[in-house]
Amino acid sequence: MASNFKFIPIIDVSPLLAKCSDPLMDEDQGVSEVVEQLDRACKEAGFFYVKGHGIPDSLVQDVRELSHKFFDLPYEEKLKIKMTPASGYRGYQRIGENISQGKPDMHEAIDCYKELKPGSYGALGKPLEGANKWPDNPANFDSVMEEYITLLTDLARNIMRGIALALGASPNEFEGEKAGDPFWVMRLIGYPGAFDANGSGMAENDIGCGAHTDYGLLTLVNQDENIPALQVRNMSGEWIWAVPIPGTFVCNIGDMLKIWSNGLYQSTLHRVINNSPKYRVSVAFFYEPNFDALIEPLECCKQKTGGIEKYEGAVYGEHLVSKVTTNFVM
Numbered sequence: 001m002a003s004n005f006k007f008i009p010i011i012d013v014s015p016l017l018a019k020c021s022d023p024l025m026d027e028d029q030g031v032s033e034v035v036e037q038l039d040r041a042c043k044e045a046g047f048f049y050v051k052g053h054g055i056p057d058s059l060v061q062d063v064r065e066l067s068h069k070f071f072d073l074p075y076e077e078k079l080k081i082k083m084t085p086a087s088g089y090r091g092y093q094r095i096g097e098n099i100s101q102g103k104p105d106m107h108e109a110i111d112c113y114k115e116l117k118p119g120s121y122g123a124l125g126k127p128l129e130g131a132n133k134w135p136d137n138p139a140n141f142d143s144v145m146e147e148y149i150t151l152l153t154d155l156a157r158n159i160m161r162g163i164a165l166a167l168g169a170s171p172n173e174f175e176g177e178k179a180g181d182p183f184w185v186m187r188l189i190g191y192p193g194a195f196d197a198n199g200s201g202m203a204e205n206d207i208g209c210g211a212h213t214d215y216g217l218l219t220l221v222n223q224d225e226n227i228p229a230l231q232v233r234n235m236s237g238e239w240i241w242a243v244p245i246p247g248t249f250v251c252n253i254g255d256m257l258k259i260w261s262n263g264l265y266q267s268t269l270h271r272v273i274n275n276s277p278k279y280r281v282s283v284a285f286f287y288e289p290n291f292d293a294l295i296e297p298l299e300c301c302k303q304k305t306g307g308i309e310k311y312e313g314a315v316y317g318e319h320l321v322s323k324v325t326t327n328f329v330m
């Protein structure tokens with residue numbers, strides 16, 4: 001259960017990553033310590049920083065830099081990869097097009113999704129079918145993003161092995177039909193800086209992204225340095241800053257893990273406000289269940305939470321499609 005946490009813990013996952021392909025990983029002391037920290041963070045905050053993740057810093061920075069370069073382009077150029085329902089909701093959306101809690105968000109973004117081949121999930125997958133729309137400019141955009149997606153998919157899969165242990169399941173609990181063929185979503189997001197609208201010297205921006213929970217399993221956020229903007233809500237309604245910490249990703253739990261864990265882990269509300277004068281980029285990678293996975297509380301989690309199912313089952317793809325098709329004014 002979420003608590004009145006005042007800060008977001010930092011977890012060095014390197015001991016877990018080192019043993020992830022070892023069949024006896026759950027007997028390793030270093031792994032147990034990471035698992036213990038994951039369990040506490042997921043119960044108390046639903047958010048933690050990941051360090052020791054092994055993703056090269058140069059790649060992490062390139063991804064943000066390419067995003068900055070794209071968002072700096074003239075509007076006409078960005079519209080060449082415009083997102084529409086016909087493009088499977090893939091591509092560029094302008095500021096104000098995304099809606100959270102009924103209000104337009106002060107951000108622009110490129111949304112991309114794992115490719116869905118026509119017909120692969122029947123009517124369920126239809127709205128998201130299509131190939132990603134990558135810009136030609138800046139050069140190498142697609143190849144850098146694809147490398148990043150490959151590495152983050154592996155990282156998230158390995159963190160999920162630690163989380164499976166933390167829940168008291170086997171490290172392979174989320175393999176196979178649950179998340180062995182994980183869907184993924186990536187959003188490259190740009191938040192304009194706050195400008196001094198009333199001439200007082202004090203800038204105050206509108207909400208960059210309104211309060212929401214993430215939809216799937218695990219989110220990994222790569223955010224610009226030196227611009228605090230992401231805030232996480234604790235049990236008493238206080239907004240706790242997830243300030244950028246160089247060399248880390250901010251990691252949080254999504255709605256499907258809330259259901260699988262029967263509420264032992266919550267998908268915590270968060271929002272973004274960029275009150276700095278600088279333009280802020282963040283890149284959110286969402287690691288998700290199999291597109292057609294049926295999510296129902298795990299038996300081991302049910303036992304730890306009073307023996308009754310707290311949530312109805314859900315099909316991940318249905319949850320995602322219902323969100324995506326209502327997130328935009330177009």
Ligand SMILES: N=C(N)NCCCC[C@H](N)C(=O)O
Nearest residue numbers: 099100101212213214215327
């Ligand atoms: N896949 C994720 N989490 N995307 C977040 C998008 C921003 C929140 C969305 N408008 C909403 O209200 O859900």
Ligand SMILES: O=C(O)CCC(=O)C(=O)O
Nearest residue numbers: 187221223230272282284
């Ligand atoms: O920009 C951020 O720091 C987080 C964005 C976010 O929460 C999301 O896209 O789901």
Ligand SMILES: [Fe+2]
Nearest residue numbers: 212213214270
């Ligand atoms: Fe989010």
